Amino acid sequence: MTITTRVSICLPTYNRPDLLIRCIESCLAQTHSNIEIVIGDDSPDTHTGHLIARRFAHDARIVYRRNVPALGQARNVASLFERASGDKILLIHDDDFLLDTAIERLLAQWALHPGIEAAFGKQYEADASGRIDQAASGRMNRAYHRTAAAAGLQRLAGRTGIVQMFPNNGWLANAALVKRIGYGAGDNEQFAVCCDFVFGVRLCLAARDVCYVDEYVSCYRKTAQSVSQATRLTPGASSLAAWRFLEALTLPPELEPARRLALHRLVPIVVSLLARNRQARAGLNLALTHLYAYRFGLSVRLYYHLLMIWKSAWLARQSAPAQRFENDEQGVNVTRTRVP
Structure with a gap:
């Protein structure tokens, strides 16, 4: 099966040609060689395409397409x-990369558990230069329940996705399931x-069985350009959207x-985000209706967040008169422009 199974590595990219080359090289270095690397390029210019053509022109495994106009992630x-x-199908983002044995290790799970529809492993965490942080990697995987005790078939496949044990990329799944689920927010x-x-x-909720391999298979690179980092303190933060x-x-x-x-x-x-963005009432309501998340008042974090909420409400009250004055001034200015 390791030889005959064809794996499609799906690789979206946007204007990061140098990081993309490192990612492609990690895909080409796989010990499982029966692969295709399907690239979708949303870059605003042709630099990425020209670079791929120069570096990999003679490798038929690479299937490149530039999206004009750009499609969005x-x-x-x-x-x-x-x-x-x-x-x-395996998904890998352009700023991340695979370990050489990633596909071989994941694909082997189908021989051990023939009924599975998806498999995944642990991720390393690396800085923008690609340097792996072992301590941070350990913390990240423990936070997402990727531990030795969890290895093997997951008792409830849907739970795997809900608690974010299933990673953002570096997973392997049956193409038929992936295509049926599709991608995006609908x-x-x-x-x-x-x-x-x-x-x-959605994939884990639909999968018959999901398997976790307690081995590192991919590397997640933290960059300022990533969506989660770029929006993490704003009303558009990914954690706020995930909560909603x-x-x-x-769910059953x-x-x-x-x-x-x-x-x-x-x-x-999310409470912290709401407080930072002067949505004090929403933050307070969320904290009080989910007190279990603060150990029912035994967590110092609760009182710190209540302080943040109080400060947010105070700042909102202070800015309200100034905003009203600014609106009045704008109204006066508009009126004046109408006088001949």
Whole structure:
């Protein structure tokens, strides 16, 4: 199976040619060689395409397409899934990269557990230069429940996606399932910023069985340009969108504990975001209705966030008179412009 199974590596990119080359090289270095690398380029110019042509012109495994006009992340990935011709699909983003044995290790799980539809492993965390941070990697995987105790078939496949155990990339799944689920936020644009998470949840909810391999298979690079980093303190933060998605999700009773566990991690982050963005009342309501996320008042973090909420409300009150004055002044100016 390791030899005959064709794997489509789907690789979306946007204006990061140097990082993309490192990612492509990690794909070409796979010990499982029966692959295609399907690239969707949203870059505003042809530099990335020319660089790929110079470096990899004679490698038939690379299938490159520049999107004109650009599709955006969700539609770009969706188009890659549609173009993929392999039996299995793996997603990797252009600033991340695979370990050489990633596909071989993941693909081996189908021989051990023939009924599975998806497999994934641990991720390294690296800085912008690609230097791996071992301590941060350990913390990240523990936070997402990727531990030795969790290895093997997951008892509830849907739980794997809900608690974000399923990673944003570096996973391997049956192409038929991936194509059926599709990618993106559907008609709800507020979830677009967390489309990796939305896809992971939907895929795991639909999968018959999911397997976790307690080995590192990919590397997640933290850069200032990533969506999660660029928006993390704004009203458009991915964590806020993920919380809204989880709140709205219809789940069977056996998965409600998974939702609660996921919200336990997300709620304090969202309360902090709401306070930072002067949405004090929303932040207070969320904190008080999800006190379990603060150990029912035993967490110091709760009182710090209440202080943030108080400061947010105070700043809002202070800015209100100034805003009214500014609006009045604008009204006067508009009136004056109408006088001949």
